[in-house]
Amino acid sequence: MDQPGDRDRIQSLERGFAVLNAFDEELPRPTLAELAAVTGLSRPAVRRILITLQHLGYVTSTGPRWSLTPRVLAIGQHYTAAHALIESAQPHLLALAERTGESASLAELDGGEVVYVARVPVRRIMTLTVSVGTRVPAHATSMGRVLLAWADPERVSAVLGSGPLARPTARTTVDPDALRAELARVREQGFSIVAGELEEGLISASAPVQDRSGRVVAALASSTSAGRSTAERLRTDVVPLLVETARAVGAELTL
Incomplete structure (x- = not known):
């Protein structure tokens, strides 16, 4: 059964943050397959999320590997400013x-x-x-x-x-x-x-x-x-x- 508020949650947004949070010290430049393994999402879903994040300027790719861009720091700056x-x-x-x-x-x-x-x-x-x-x-x-x-x-x-x-x-x-x-x-x-x-x-x-x-x-x-x-x-x-x-x-x- 849905928990209160579950029907109002945007699952695609949750998945997007799951992919962003998968970048860490152990996986600073993961492959699509590594991100899929860490997040539990399918490879096609991870690929779509990465392409979207790349379009927004939050990740970039070099060959099969992906990495965060400095734009992600803006999220923390917004928190500090607020x-x-x-x-x-x-x-x-x-x-x-x-x-x-x-x-x-x-x-x-x-x-x-x-x-x-x-x-x-x-x-x-x-x-x-x-x-x-x-x-x-x-x-x-x-x-x-x-x-x-x-x-x-x-x-x-x-x-x-x-x-x-x-x-x-x-x-x-x-x-x-x-x-x-x-x-x-x-x-x-x-x-x-x-x-x-x-x-x-x-x-x-x-x-x-x-x-x-x-x-x-x-x-x-x-x-x-x-x-x-x-x-x-x-x-x-x-x-x-x-x-x-x-x-x-x-x-x-x-x-």
Whole structure:
């Protein structure tokens, strides 16, 4: 049976985005056959979608291989331009990075992942390349735990109960009950610190950014490595700056 709203969805548009999203680090220049295998669509359907995207200027081909064009970046630029939060946060992120000497990031929740929407890098402390648009598991990050701590119960259940959770490192907490208890602690103390759960040696602290209605709209984070700091040092030296900066960003948002 159709779910509410299914009859209003445009299936061809969904398929088009499925093809666009199939281009990634593992398949930067896929063939039509590779795209069909990844998306589960037929080769004729993928071919029509690629031809349409090529006509619109979003993909190009060289021989049998396809690649994205710079035009796809415009989609992200439109998102940034339409969200006052990102524009307001950027100077605060820069100031935070200067005060701590560490990278500062802003992220939002999307399904079971957090997405970096603004970032000021200082040093490369992760094997994973992090930039605007990077997605990481919410349950394994301080930003994700902050966002989940203030999310509605249905959303939390959807994230924690959607199946086996990813375990990026041996230290990653994947038990749903343990994570719910941690979310309660995060909400009570007003911040989150996670060490070695997304990547060995990575320590991050996050605080919620609230709009003037009190709704948490993003998470602000500062990250460092175990070689330069400790979780306790972040708690005493960085968390107060994070909370202060998060409040300053939230104060600039309108209802």
